[in-house]
Amino acid sequence: MDNRPIGFFDSGLGGLTCIPYMMKSLPGERIIYFGDTARTPYGSKAVSTIRTFSMEISDFLVENDVKMIVIACNTVSATCLHDLRERHPGIPVLGIISPASHTVSRTCDPDNRIGIIGTRATIKSDSYRRKILSYNKRLDIAQTACPALVPLIEEGIIQNEIMDLSIRYYLDQFIDYNRIDTLVLGCTHYPLIRKNIMRLYPGIRIIDPSEEILQSVKDTLERGDLSSGASSGEHRFYASDLSENFVSMINHIFEYTSFNVVFSNIDLDQRKGGINDGY
Numbered sequence: 483m484d485n486r487p488i489g490f491f492d493s494g495l496g497g498l499t500c501i502p503y504m505m506k507s508l509p510g511e512r513i514i515y516f517g518d519t520a521r522t523p524y525g526s527k528a529v530s531t532i533r534t535f536s537m538e539i540s541d542f543l544v545e546n547d548v549k550m551i552v553i554a555c556n557t558v559s560a561t562c563l564h565d566l567r568e569r570h571p572g573i574p575v576l577g578i579i580s581p582a583s584h585t586v587s588r589t590c591d592p593d594n595r596i597g598i599i600g601t602r603a604t605i606k607s608d609s610y611r612r613k614i615l616s617y618n619k620r621l622d623i624a625q626t627a628c629p630a631l632v633p634l635i636e637e638g639i640i641q642n643e644i645m646d647l648s649i650r651y652y653l654d655q656f657i658d659y660n661r662i663d664t665l666v667l668g669c670t671h672y673p674l675i676r677k678n679i680m681r682l683y684p685g686i687r688i689i690d691p692s693e694e695i696l697q698s699v700k701d702t703l704e705r706g707d708l709s710s711g712a713s714s715g716e717h718r719f720y721a722s723d724l725s726e727n728f729v730s731m732i733n734h735i736f737e738y739t740s741f742n743v744v745f746s747n748i749d750l751d752q753r754k755g756g757i758n759d760g761y
């Protein structure tokens with residue numbers, strides 16, 4: 483039994499899409515979330531930059547005594563998973579790409595036409611394709627980067643024409659040409675536009691890594707005897723720039739829960755100087 487919180491992080495608010503699955507299925511676990519909203523998006527940055535940012539955030543989570551780190555970001559999982567595991571050998575560090583790749587390999591066959599969408603860094607890393615093929619090398623996979631979607635989502639431009647046009651700009655030809663029937667949302671921001679995608683491409687099957695990672699968290703808790711014994715607690719949400727959109731997204735997620743939620747603004751460079759409670 484271990485009552486320490488589980489640490490999650492992402493470049494911004496995308497990783498929040500993992501949280502409702504955790505809350506529902508693991509109600510006794512406390513969460514510390516960090517969104518690097520001041521420096522998002524990561525997906526078009528150099529791998530060395532993504533690594534530096536990820537190290538800073540993971541150090542912050544470890545200083546806050548987390549029992550596990552969940553990389554709720556495909557871009558970081560694709561580029562820095564091994565570095566983060568090396569840096570924090572004392573606790574499990576979970577990436578988001580393996581669980582979803584495993585689901586793809588279990589549920590698809592060679593007749594399926596699988597599409598992966600993600601940030602430039604994720605697609606360039608080829609991590610999803612390599613992982614899925616390591617489970618089943620007969621699967622048919624195409625992939626494409628959609629770099630403008632994350633900044634729009636961070637701005638809260640979701641249910642409207644600009645978002646639909648942007649999705650169509652990236653996906654119309656990709657889906658049509660590759661005859662995609664299964665689409666992996668290889669960026670944790672994309673579940674926030676899942677409805678748009680389903681409306682624009684009806685009939686396509688969606689695989690959501692933000693949901694798939696839940697099973698890995700459960701397995702890791704069980705294997706390490708790390709489950710919490712407490713039944714309630716406080717969740718903490720930190721951001722490097724506590725934007726209105728970030729706070730309203732969290733409020734939306736927690737609308738129907740009885741948990742206490744605490745928000746804080748964190749300047750990673752200055753964090754030794756303390757935390758400023760923002761909201």
Ligand code: DGL
Binds near residue numbers: 604670
């Ligand atoms: N949500 C992220 C991901 O899953 C990051 C996107 C970004 O910052 O570009 O890749």
